[in-house]
Amino acid sequence: MCGLAGTTDPNAKEWVISASASLAHRGPDGDGLWQDRAGGPFAPVASSGDAVAATDRAAGKAAVSYGPILAHRRLATTDLRAVAAQPMPSRDQRFVLIFNGYIAGHRRLRARLNRYQQQAGNSLAARHMPTAEPALADTGNLAGALWHTATQVLGAGDDGEISTADTAVLLALLGQALTCCDDGAGNGGASMTDKAASLARTLAKVRGAYAIVLWDRHAQAMWLMVDGGGQKPLYVAEREDGHIFFASELTPLLSAPGIVHQRDDDAFDQALAHLFIPAPKTAYRTVRQLEPGEIMCWHSGKVARFSALAALPQKASKAPAPLPVADNQRIAAHNNTNTVSALRAGIYRAVADAMACDRPVACLLSGGMDSAGIAALAARVARRRMQKGDMPTAIVMGFPGLPMDETARARQMARHLDMPLKIVAAPSGGEEVLQRLKAAIRAFGGPFSNPAVILAHRLAEAVAETASVCLTGDGGDEIFGGYRRYRMAAYAQQYLRFPRPIRQLAAGGAGGFAQGWPFAAGKAGLHAVAKFLQATAGQEDDVFTTWNNRCVVPGVGQLKAVSPQFADEATNSAGRSFALGERMMQLDQMVTLPGNQLAISDRMGMAAGVEYRPPLLDQAVRALAVKIPAREHLQDGGKAILRAVVEPFVPEGYLRAPKAGFNPPIGIWLRDVWPLLWATQQQAQDRLFSPLAVTKRQQQTIWARAMANEFDAALTVWNLLVWYVWSCEMVADQIN
Numbered sequence: 001m002c003g004l005a006g007t008t009d010p011n012a013k014e015w016v017i018s019a020s021a022s023l024a025h026r027g028p029d030g031d032g033l034w035q036d037r038a039g040g041p042f043a044p045v046a047s048s049g050d051a052v053a054a055t056d057r058a059a060g061k062a063a064v065s066y067g068p069i070l071a072h073r074r075l076a077t078t079d080l081r082a083v084a085a086q087p088m089p090s091r092d093q094r095f096v097l098i099f100n101g102y103i104a105g106h107r108r109l110r111a112r113l114n115r116y117q118q119q120a121g122n123s124l125a126a127r128h129m130p131t132a133e134p135a136l137a138d139t140g141n142l143a144g145a146l147w148h149t150a151t152q153v154l155g156a157g158d159d160g161e162i163s164t165a166d167t168a169v170l171l172a173l174l175g176q177a178l179t180c181c182d183d184g185a186g187n188g189g190a191s192m193t194d195k196a197a198s199l200a201r202t203l204a205k206v207r208g209a210y211a212i213v214l215w216d217r218h219a220q221a222m223w224l225m226v227d228g229g230g231q232k233p234l235y236v237a238e239r240e241d242g243h244i245f246f247a248s249e250l251t252p253l254l255s256a257p258g259i260v261h262q263r264d265d266d267a268f269d270q271a272l273a274h275l276f277i278p279a280p281k282t283a284y285r286t287v288r289q290l291e292p293g294e295i296m297c298w299h300s301g302k303v304a305r306f307s308a309l310a311a312l313p314q315k316a317s318k319a320p321a322p323l324p325v326a327d328n329q330r331i332a333a334h335n336n337t338n339t340v341s342a343l344r345a346g347i348y349r350a351v352a353d354a355m356a357c358d359r360p361v362a363c364l365l366s367g368g369m370d371s372a373g374i375a376a377l378a379a380r381v382a383r384r385r386m387q388k389g390d391m392p393t394a395i396v397m398g399f400p401g402l403p404m405d406e407t408a409r410a411r412q413m414a415r416h417l418d419m420p421l422k423i424v425a426a427p428s429g430g431e432e433v434l435q436r437l438k439a440a441i442r443a444f445g446g447p448f449s450n451p452a453v454i455l456a457h458r459l460a461e462a463v464a465e466t467a468s469v470c471l472t473g474d475g476g477d478e479i480f481g482g483y484r485r486y487r488m489a490a491y492a493q494q495y496l497r498f499p500r501p502i503r504q505l506a507a508g509g510a511g512g513f514a515q516g517w518p519f520a521a522g523k524a525g526l527h528a529v530a531k532f533l534q535a536t537a538g539q540e541d542d543v544f545t546t547w548n549n550r551c552v553v554p555g556v557g558q559l560k561a562v563s564p565q566f567a568d569e570a571t572n573s574a575g576r577s578f579a580l581g582e583r584m585m586q587l588d589q590m591v592t593l594p595g596n597q598l599a600i601s602d603r604m605g606m607a608a609g610v611e612y613r614p615p616l617l618d619q620a621v622r623a624l625a626v627k628i629p630a631r632e633h634l635q636d637g638g639k640a641i642l643r644a645v646v647e648p649f650v651p652e653g654y655l656r657a658p659k660a661g662f663n664p665p666i667g668i669w670l671r672d673v674w675p676l677l678w679a680t681q682q683q684a685q686d687r688l689f690s691p692l693a694v695t696k697r698q699q700q701t702i703w704a705r706a707m708a709n710e711f712d713a714a715l716t717v718w719n720l721l722v723w724y725v726w727s728c729e730m731v732a733d734q735i736n
Contacts, residue, residue: 002026003025003026003100003247003249004234004246005020005023006245006246006247007245008068008298009243010036010065011066012257015245019253020033020073023248025606026073026248026249027075029075029080030076032072032086032087033069033070033071033087035070036067037065038066067217070098070213071087072085072086077358077469083162083163084164084167086098086099088163094175095175095215097170097214099170100210101208101210102209102354102357104207104354105353106169106170106208107164109173110164110169113172170212177198178219192304196295199223199295208353209227209232209613210227210231212225213234213246219299222244222299224236224296225296226291230595231601231617233599235247235248235250235290235445236288240258249443249445249603251442261285262284268723269557270559271447271719272550272557272716273558273560274550274595275449277595279595283446283726292590292594293307340645347615347621350620350621351381351471354471360469361392361467361471364394366410366473367406368406369642369643369655370477372650373646374615376417377615378392379417393419394413394420394421396421396424402665410423412654413650422466425458430672434677437453439607440454441722447722448603449719450596451666452663457607460607461608468609468611469611470610471614475593475597476616476639476642478592486638487581489547493580503533504537535547540580543580544584547584551716581634625641628641666709666718667706667709671707689702702716
């Protein structure tokens, strides 16, 4: 929804102004800049110079000490009035908020706050409130009474007018979470850990996607927070003197004053495995990204980090009894129970909440279950609101003449829903692909190697022509068990029961045969069998690593480590036969989804001024989905429960057709791009594989497989290409 930037260094205003300007694409509808002035009331500051200080001196006022600086670039989606602009102060001027994202159901939250205040005889809906402000002491701390009601922290304009934006509701909730930690004298006596726990409890009840920066003027503490799904990014650089700099994107932080940036060579190995650098790492040692659910606090030059999940008390919950696996009739009967009904209602509410904005809405539509379900529910929401004229526009990317083209199925679904459809041609040709790759690298501020980013860059441009808010089906495969490797994991666990020498013999034979099979479409099945046998020659952990590592070079690529209880939790909730599959689902939900798909949606969407909203990742939907054992999700080819939810809304048989997926023709792109950078294929191979310890024969084999469009090999070569373009053409002369 927006772009954030700021610092605790009071002398870095020029950097904040520059950082804000570099984020203008994230917020084309307005900008705001604010600096704390201990000894003066809340007010925006001039974009350059010291006009305010000069005015104060001319009037004979006491010198003002300056504090942290916050900047905001606004993509207005709710309450388009100026009163909703950010940075937004609380009514008592204690808190100042900048916020990127959206709060689902914010109108319901506001109504609850309103009812609570009406019971206390003080309505939030009042347009005009008392204008007297509490005095500010010379230290900047608020003097006078402290209020413990949401009214006093709700954002208000100069004339007392109240914003109806989700930002104002969020400010009220967070302010309440911190003021309730104050002691009776208003001294804020609670520890930072207690305050973090209070914020975590509040955020646990907030649905949506967010990156938040909240300055507490009373406690002189800066709070940075991101949602538990990792949908919205926030990057931080710490300087040796204790000051921090932060922004919604990485690139502005590279010019933060007083910080010498160096590349993090360890990040390369993780990127080879994941196609991206998992948080908190970035390509630079001096910049980190907040992890999903992280709460960070800066106070007096010191930084403390908290996990929102760790801050909350964990309640023991009894896992639901597992259902039979082999009896399709009983599974089908279960699909008609309250579980599916509750999930359908939850997704409908998530779609309705995502559409609750004051700007036009679109939705992505392909040939798959996830986008079809979201589009169908979006159409129902529009009709029930009597807004057929405002029916969301469905948008699909076309690949003329290629097997992954799904425009025919998108047309079928759009006709079924009576929904307008816009078809966007996929990028083609080496020049366009290379230019869009460079644009994506600039948007990420570093290497990002999922080739789908090229498609997303073009798609976001087309969405921006239609709407500022767009619904997506992101998260459906990860949350509801859609990927084939989840189901194959169950077969792998059964096969691992065979004696290891037999499995090793089978793997050796398969590997020998595979080397003699030139990759082609007709041989894909043989290569898949060989891959399965080779992955299952060792232990269960070997299968997990092999099937989640995107690099085909043996011994290369490091998966991000997860919590120690990771495997045990999967085993306990899934049962032994599905434990490996659920481990993979959890890795994707915790690491791959926020670092990959959601990162693409944010950076490419924001590059065009579009906010993507994924209803399937609504916190209430995820809470329902996680209660269903993995074995049920993985039935009937995967996503069995979601299929039962969606099926009533789509044409008969629509969900039984194969899904092409949003997978670009990587091999074709590589064949088109490499001649633009090198004179010969040998030069390309030598340069791309130079960071790896591989033989000439290995690199030639991987290259040949990639040129034949073998997916895994093509991904590896593309990954190396991205790092080459970033390293040599984007930063070689700037970073040591």
